[in-house]
Amino acid sequence: MYSNKTFKVTSSSANKVGTTTRKIRKAQAPSSKMIDVEYNDYSSFAKVKLPEINENPTTGNRMKEVSCGVPITLEGRKAQHIYHTRTPSLKRKNDESLADELQRNIRSFGNAQKDDITKTSKRSTICCGSLKKLASVRTNQLDSFERVTKHLPPKTKFTSSEIEVMNLRNEILRAKIELYIKEQIDALNKTIQLQDDTPEVEYEVNQFMDDYEEIDDRSAYKNVHMAEIKDSLMNIRQYCEAMQTMNANLNSEELNKNNTPRSQKKIMNNHSKLNKKPVKEHPRRNFNEQKGNIKVFCRVRPPVLSECEDIADIRFPPYSYGKKISLASIKRNYWGVERETFKEYKFDKVFGASATQEEIFNNVTPIVQSVVDGSNGCIFAYGQTCAGKTYTMQGPQDPTIYNEGMIPRAVRQIFNHVNELKTQGWEYEIEGQFIEIYNDNIRDLLSEDPSNNRGLKFRTIHDEQTGTTMVNKAKTVNLDSVATLNWVLQMAAKNRAVASTKSNANSSRSHSIFMVRLMGTNTITGENRIGTLNLVDLAGSERLSKSGSQGDQLQEARYINSSLSHLKTVIQGIKEKSDHINFRNSTLTWLLKNSLRGNAKVLMFVHISPLESARAETESSLEFARLVNSV
């Protein structure tokens, strides 16, 4: 028998995540011999290890594994020395209590198992339910689709909107199915491609074979797989055909319905209602059309070497063009502290000092083009003396093909366009007059004897029917070649009145106007077109105080300023769409009447000097241009 001595109890338990912990405790045992009891909480069985048991030499050292609930006996003896290991203070229990304990354990274990089974079965019932629901929804969908497509009652009357909705639904469904089929075909194609004996496929097949050694015929596997793919393709083709017949049926039914006289009438009514709907004009398009008539561009002249110490702080686009230009000025506050402020001006386009003559001209070509097509156009060069107006319009004194001005470029473009139109039966007559307005009087710049100008009274004549203007008694040149054009430009440059002022030794004190008239007739259609292009180089806009003019020059400056101010008023009136615009106030505005109003396209080029000493004039020019632009 075991005596009451210390013995060792080993217990192991596992937590929720399955980590097992082993505990070894020492306790008083009734035996002087050590026994090992291993008790597993989780599986409810106990291992009882008997160390050397001298009392029973027949059993020796042994381990006996017993299930819970079974009374533990060790070699015929009842296991009365088994201790419950879950209680920290180990109590000796008799066989009955141990049996109870084990039974309780197995009951709780059984209950836990039962719970688990119930939960799983509940979950599977829910899954089954939702699967059933899904299946029924799918069946319903298919049913309704078939009802709509195949079994439409023949005498049902549909409104056109219902048919439209059905059509749309059908379209969507068709698209979805097509997409699905496409995806399927793509996937299949990929699989078929993979069937080729690429190394990857070989590898995959081998892997498969290794895994399933029982399939010894590899080619058989491949064949089976291919047969499956072929079957799927057949199915898809059949599906496609079925869809096509369904659509055809649906379309024919729709046609039948729409062919009845009543439905035809309804459809016609719907169409006429749609056509009667007022078409709303896009506000932006409207704005562009209104704004398209008068535009303002700004160009900054580059400084020459001698002007390098007098450069104003003007910010303009560094390359080509932008829309903004800002002028810096130093402002001093009450305490005498200076601060630099910028005044910003926004125009349709701003060309920096690096802009080339070609770039400038490319931006005015639409106007030139429209003149050939029978509209009127007018381009002004405005700005103070020495700001680059003549350079823009005519080019430098000895121009090359690269720096020639707008006038020669425009006339050449007209020549080119007219030549192109010859193939369509158009024949054009192009004539030009080059005049200047000096002290509000017209002078002919193409006269070979300028002294004759003094005795002649030039008059502006407007033809209201054709919308053209001409100056009587001024020389009219038939612009039929580049050579004539060159002669015109040279003659005008020679005759242009130049007076010396304090600002610019070669300053032109008159407005020069190159008037090009185009008369086109189409020999095939008999159509006529008349267009006029006026290219105006305005006199310098500097203020009287600045120019330091006296006597004749003061008189010149007064006429210049007054005509520019009238021009401003007229442009304002045009932009504001005034009922009465007084063009007669100055010779300049009267001459340009037809080129400013109506559908005429007007472009004002405001020229800016880069010099600090010209800051006040620059500001005044920019303000004038802003006014023209903003009205």
Ligand SMILES: Nc1ncnc2c1ncn2[C@@H]1O[C@H](COP(=O)(O)OP(=O)(O)OP(=O)(O)O)[C@@H](O)[C@H]1O
């Ligand atoms: N963009 C430019 N590039 C190079 N040089 C230029 C440019 N603009 C003007 N110039 C030069 O600046 C000088 C003055 O230009 P221009 O005679 O055209 O000024 P303007 O405004 O017509 O003067 P005015 O009102 O007195 O006739 C000329 O020598 C001209 O060649």
